Amino acid sequence: MKEGSNRPGHRIETLAIHAGQPPDPATGAVVTPINMSANFEYVDLEETRTEYGYARLKAPTRDALEACLAAIEGAEHGLAFSSGIAATDVILRTLAPGDHVMATHDLFGGTYGLFENVLRPRGLDFSYVDMTDLAAVEADFRPRTRLLFVETPTNPLLQIIDLTRICEAAHRRRAKVVVDNTFATPVLQRPLELGADIVLHSTTKFMGGHSDLMGGALMLDDADDYTAFKFLQYQAGAIPGAFDCWLMLRSLKTLVVRVERGCESARRIAAFLDGHPAIAAVYYPGLADHPGHALAARQMDDFGTMIAFQPKGGKEAASRIFRAVRLFIRASSLGAVESLIVYPSSGPHIATKDTELALPPDLLRLSIGLEHVDDLIEDLDQALAEN
Numbered sequence: 001m002k003e004g005s006n007r008p009g010h011r012i013e014t015l016a017i018h019a020g021q022p023p024d025p026a027t028g029a030v031v032t033p034i035n036m037s038a039n040f041e042y043v044d045l046e047e048t049r050t051e052y053g054y055a056r057l058k059a060p061t062r063d064a065l066e067a068c069l070a071a072i073e074g075a076e077h078g079l080a081f082s083s084g085i086a087a088t089d090v091i092l093r094t095l096a097p098g099d100h101v102m103a104t105h106d107l108f109g110g111t112y113g114l115f116e117n118v119l120r121p122r123g124l125d126f127s128y129v130d131m132t133d134l135a136a137v138e139a140d141f142r143p144r145t146r147l148l149f150v151e152t153p154t155n156p157l158l159q160i161i162d163l164t165r166i167c168e169a170a171h172r173r174r175a176k177v178v179v180d181n182t183f184a185t186p187v188l189q190r191p192l193e194l195g196a197d198i199v200l201h202s203t204t205k206f207m208g209g210h211s212d213l214m215g216g217a218l219m220l221d222d223a224d225d226y227t228a229f230k231f232l233q234y235q236a237g238a239i240p241g242a243f244d245c246w247l248m249l250r251s252l253k254t255l256v257v258r259v260e261r262g263c264e265s266a267r268r269i270a271a272f273l274d275g276h277p278a279i280a281a282v283y284y285p286g287l288a289d290h291p292g293h294a295l296a297a298r299q300m301d302d303f304g305t306m307i308a309f310q311p312k313g314g315k316e317a318a319s320r321i322f323r324a325v326r327l328f329i330r331a332s333s334l335g336a337v338e339s340l341i342v343y344p345s346s347g348p349h350i351a352t353k354d355t356e357l358a359l360p361p362d363l364l365r366l367s368i369g370l371e372h373v374d375d376l377i378e379d380l381d382q383a384l385a386e387n
């Protein structure tokens with residue numbers, strides 16, 4: 001355990017419950033208190049009573065969360081933000097005009113929107129590459145490539161990128177690697193162990209897990225990068241509030257069991273869809289014929305809870321299925337206790353519409369929650385029956 005606790009135990013199940021959260025020294029409270037104070041007392045002109053002065057700079061409940069986030073990802077440092085996009089923005093702000101970022105060509109639409117609509121106009125250069133093809137990655141390096149921005153599994157097509165080899169290629173060119181680990185979570189994949197420099201999360205998803213809070217996180221070992229990101233965290237101010245930090249801490253305690261159960265159900269649902277006559281294609285790395293299956297089996301501890309598919313019959317069929325589900329909730333986001341179905345092209349990936357990153361027009365994405373798996377399969381079965 002690297003931060004925040006002197007208790008024994010270094011496995012993720014244990015860290016998710018205890019790291020950064022010893023019983024409150026003042027009261028013995030088992031649960032980390034929510035400290036809502038925005039400001040903290042001074043005792044002299046330049047001296048605060050404790051390490052705290054103003055909550056944008058440093059706050060007790062956020063400190064507890066950041067220690068826990070670092071510990072579960074096996075990182076020296078953790079930083080919490082008000083959203084995943086805010087965390088992404090902080091990394092990119094450390095680059096200079098003219099710098100180049102190479103990103104996966106299957107990419108969360110909000111990230112693509114930040115890159116193209118906010119950061120490119122300010123002078124950063126971006127390219128989008130199929131990173132399952134290492135030769136394509138090698139060919140895309142430029143003199144000012146500073147960063148590789150990698151999703152794996154990618155959102156929403158569930159491609160698997162070889163992190164060890166991507167990190168080797170990047171480091172030979174003195175570029176850093178950011179891995180958006182939102183889909184896998186540290187329960188299934190630990191990019192820092194595979195050579196990545198920075199791990200990014202939308203904690204809105206699995207980490208929060210209940211569709212009721214937004215957040216982002218950065219985990220990393222490098223002290224200089226940490227100092228730069230910490231500076232931007234308070235200087236640009238995209239911090240989470242104390243209540244959201246507390247909710248996140250509460251959610252993290254069950255992260256491992258939620259993800260493990262979700263994987264079990266997703267495996268069965270993917271197999272059901274794969275064999276269904278109304279389905280044209282299923283994207284799930286746990287299927288033996290998925291092109292990234294062998295790599296996922298090495299790089300991850302399980303295959304995740306996200307599934308994408310294309311029905312036979314094109315966009316009309318997709319629309320019929322989307323409207324016909326009764327238990328799956330038609331909503332954006334993912335990684336929640338509720339199972340969700342989304343049409344990525346209109347929701348989370350709207351920014352990629354009519355661009356080189358546009359998705360197949362009949363693609364649907366499922367996020368498998370914690371309902372009984374047979375109920376979920378029955379729901380899909382009745383929705384597919386009409387096709």
Ligand SMILES: *Cc1c(COP(=O)(O)O)cnc(C)c1O
Nearest residue numbers: 083084085108155182202204215
């Ligand atoms: C949702 C998401 C993000 C962005 O996070 P927000 O919390 O919505 O800002 C980034 N990456 C992936 C893979 C996501 O699914």
